Amino acid sequence: MPNPIVTVQNLSVEVKQTGAKIVRNVSFSVEPESVTALVGGSGSGKTTTGMSILKLLSPALKVSSGQILYKGFNLSAFSESKMQEIRGREIGVVFQEPLYAFNPVFTIGDQIDEVLRFHTQQGVIQRKEKILHLFDLVGLPDPARIYMSYPHQLSGGMRQRAMIAQAIAADPDLIIADEPTSSLDVTLQAKIIELFHDLRSKLKLSIVLVSHDLGLVKHLSDQVIVMKQGEVVEAGKTNTVIEKPQEEYTKDLLKAVEVK
Ligand SMILES: Nc1ncnc2c1ncn2[C@@H]1O[C@H](COP(=O)(O)OP(=O)(O)OP(=O)(O)O)[C@@H](O)[C@H]1O
Ligand SMILES: [Mg+2]
DSSP, X not given: OOXXXXXXXXXXXXXXXXXXXXXXXXXXXXXXXXXXXXXESTTSSHHHHHHHHTTXXXXXXXXXXXXXXXXXXXXXXXXXXXXXXXXXXXXXXXXXXHHHHSOTTXXXXXXXXXXXXXXXOOOHHHHHHHHHHHHHHTTOSSXXXXXXXXXXXXXXXXXHHHHHHHHXXXXXXXXXXXXXXXXXXXXXXXXXXXXXXXXXHHXXXXXXXXXXXXXXXXXXXXXXXXXXXXXXXXXXXXXHHHHSOOSHHHHHHHHHHTOO
16 A cells, blocks of 8 residues: 555644644545545634645644654645745645635736746746646636636636646646635536546546535545544445445434435
């Protein structure tokens, strides 16, 4: 068995000022080329757990115990500049709302180019070719036009694809996708999940998919971690958790979306 990409060990996160625990004793591993879904109701600690892996916690929060290993290295030992190298190059991020991920005053092409300039040694022609190829890979029509477009000139679904192109630009091993489809309509949600599925096998990526929607993660994830009020209440292989949920909470989540 190869070593996990990420191992979260007994992670607890608290609010600095009040000491309130918002993530409690969470453990799971992300194997290479696998998809892990973090699911649970609003406020259950999914985003906090995902952001802990990137060391992007809000300044109001701190890891109070436990640790996260990235390819066997303890993240707590990494400086901010080391983390800047890791973010994008090793771990890509996709957020819920792509409008916040892109700066409105620069073209989409320029912003993805910045990722490549920062993380790779490629020259200008090579970078442009790579970006046009990325647009093609994520199913964006007319890559040359997308390159020159400003974020507001694309539809929501196209921006989401552009953000995925940005996340995979520097060939990371892991993508953290936090509710990557919830700002889209149902048809587009299915298409984006399909795209992740496709990329995962083409690029040999691991994905941590944060979602409250068990239906959406069913087709994509290998394992599901169910969170409630900061704790893991159930975890296991996706099929097992979905077909034979043990906890009432998981059953309720399943009922809410009527997983088919
Ligand atoms: N900076 C902060 N200061 C205080 N509490 C916070 C802070 N950030 C998050 N929390 C609290 O931590 C809990 C977990 O938040 P988190 O964003 O991780 O939940 P989530 O599972 O991602 O929810 P959602 O599905 O709504 O995105 C929530 O109760 C939230 O209010
Ligand atoms: Mg969240």
